[in-house]
Amino acid sequence: MERFYYAAVATFVLLFLLHLLLMRRKKQQRLPPGPRLAFPILGHLPLLKKPLQTSLADLAARHGPVVHLRLGGRHAVVIGSAEVAKETFSGELDVAIANRPHFPSVREASFDYSVLSVANYGALWRTMRRVATVNLLSAHRVNLMSDNVIAREIRAMVRRLARASAAAPGGAARVELKRRLFELSHSVLMEIMAQTRNTYSDDADEDMSKEARELKEIFEEIIPLLGVANLWDNVPLLRWLDVCGVQRKLTDALNRRNDFVFKMIDAERHKLKQLERKNGEGDVNHSDEKTSMIGVMLSLQKTEPDVYTDTFINGLVANLLGAGTETTSTTMEWAMALLLNHPAVMKKAQEEIDSNVGMGRLLDKNDLPHLPYLHCIINETLRLYPALPMLLAHESSTDCKIHGYDVPAGSMILVNAYAIHRDPAIWEHPEEFRPERFEHGRAEGKFMMPFGKGRRGCPGENLAMRTMGLVLGVLLQFFDWTRIGDAEVDMTTAAGNVMYKADPLEALCKPRANMSSVLQKI
Numbered sequence: 001m002e003r004f005y006y007a008a009v010a011t012f013v014l015l016f017l018l019h020l021l022l023m024r025r026k027k028q029q030r031l032p033p034g035p036r037l038a039f040p041i042l043g044h045l046p047l048l049k050k051p052l053q054t055s056l057a058d059l060a061a062r063h064g065p066v067v068h069l070r071l072g073g074r075h076a077v078v079i080g081s082a083e084v085a086k087e088t089f090s091g092e093l094d095v096a097i098a099n100r101p102h103f104p105s106v107r108e109a110s111f112d113y114s115v116l117s118v119a120n121y122g123a124l125w126r127t128m129r130r131v132a133t134v135n136l137l138s139a140h141r142v143n144l145m146s147d148n149v150i151a152r153e154i155r156a157m158v159r160r161l162a163r164a165s166a167a168a169p170g171g172a173a174r175v176e177l178k179r180r181l182f183e184l185s186h187s188v189l190m191e192i193m194a195q196t197r198n199t200y201s202d203d204a205d206e207d208m209s210k211e212a213r214e215l216k217e218i219f220e221e222i223i224p225l226l227g228v229a230n231l232w233d234n235v236p237l238l239r240w241l242d243v244c245g246v247q248r249k250l251t252d253a254l255n256r257r258n259d260f261v262f263k264m265i266d267a268e269r270h271k272l273k274q275l276e277r278k279n280g281e282g283d284v285n286h287s288d289e290k291t292s293m294i295g296v297m298l299s300l301q302k303t304e305p306d307v308y309t310d311t312f313i314n315g316l317v318a319n320l321l322g323a324g325t326e327t328t329s330t331t332m333e334w335a336m337a338l339l340l341n342h343p344a345v346m347k348k349a350q351e352e353i354d355s356n357v358g359m360g361r362l363l364d365k366n367d368l369p370h371l372p373y374l375h376c377i378i379n380e381t382l383r384l385y386p387a388l389p390m391l392l393a394h395e396s397s398t399d400c401k402i403h404g405y406d407v408p409a410g411s412m413i414l415v416n417a418y419a420i421h422r423d424p425a426i427w428e429h430p431e432e433f434r435p436e437r438f439e440h441g442r443a444e445g446k447f448m449m450p451f452g453k454g455r456r457g458c459p460g461e462n463l464a465m466r467t468m469g470l471v472l473g474v475l476l477q478f479f480d481w482t483r484i485g486d487a488e489v490d491m492t493t494a495a496g497n498v499m500y501k502a503d504p505l506e507a508l509c510k511p512r513a514n515m516s517s518v519l520q521k522i
């Protein structure tokens, strides 16, 4: 009994000393400044308004370029200036903040955090990143894809728009640009992943292959559920009670997504086997333009089956489709909205295309380097409306220092790209759409980060820039676009991780008179 008594006292004293040590360490820490008022359990969460990027920009205006918050039980550090962002994404600090925060809803959607965009910095992430950047999204593969997969989808879109215009009164069709651009981006990525149009010999005039449409519908179910699940990420009670059956619905939709992608992998495997039987195994080139991304990964599976499992392939396919579709289509939607509100800019871009490409053929990838003004329009759109205004959240794996402040291990790092791109100290008239600010290298040295920076920066930048250049270029080359009615397009942003336009964009589209002969041939 006496022994038990001494052991209990010793444990108590030890715990007390440990507590004192931790408190002392905490006092010694120099955390970044932040709001004093914090709520029990929720911390500063109730102070954050939507959209998050403007609410956090307001906090930065009060507390400075590095702000400390408590979000639920986590430390969070918000970076709001180009200078601090540059420092954060370089050298050792870039490594120290290269993890991703883990949330229960993300775990459900990501095979236990084993997909590229949410995996922690480590061996698995490195393998996925290498496969994505070297084998799937490299400049070489993007070049190969531009002439076939991407060009084919763009031609189909031009044909559909021309038909819709021909059938419309006055030859000008009312077009839901948001939906069209989303479907085009999704379809391009689906074709890159699995070439479903070829496999299932769909009518090339259909908006999307049967598979692309089905997967799009599953994604459309999952995304709002993840939005609702954000709440239970911070309030576990809601998760345990499974309010409104969100958990059940999410699990069901994710299972269907996984089954669907596994079926796509099987179909691609079957296609490759047939090809190998026909041509002899050694004679099938897995890196040519005809091989889909799934095909490339299946060839890697042959040499390293333990690494490139079907689950690995499934995770990467779902991740790239999810990460690439909304971002690319939303950026193009913003670009078209800006052009509709600035007809002189649209005209200047059309004149550039007419004089460099001519009127006898469809613009292609080789024309893009000769269309600098189009490039300026895309850059200016990315500056004003970065699709991921807060990037993706990072997490520090060790204690580190940002801008002289202590950042404890496990802190969430949020970077306000939206605020950085609109900093009046760097950009003249930052709220205005002025593509000319990028002309003749005028913006050289000015810091922008629409694709993030450092190790976790976007691996799809090449593909996104190529797709956006080709799609916007062709839309301007073939059609005149006008607003519906006299009012300016409303540029209000919706709340969310992706910066959507609150009102889906619609416009009137009419084939340009001098392009009719080329239109017949497409």
Ligand code: HEM
Residues within 6 Å of the ligand: 116, 117, 118, 129, 189, 319, 320, 321, 323, 324, 325, 327, 328, 331, 386, 387, 388, 391, 392, 393, 394, 449, 450, 451, 452, 453, 455, 456, 457, 458, 459, 460, 461, 463, 464
């Ligand atoms: C305009 C289009 C796009 C924009 C603005 C964009 C932007 C971004 C940003 C800001 C990040 C986060 C960077 C960070 O956390 O520091 C990111 C990550 C990522 N993006 Fe993109 N992206 C675009 C298109 C694409 C495309 C087409 C793909 C692939 C098909 C893609 C795949 C990814 C992946 C896999 C990640 C996670 C990388 C990692 O965690 O290592 N993105 N993107």
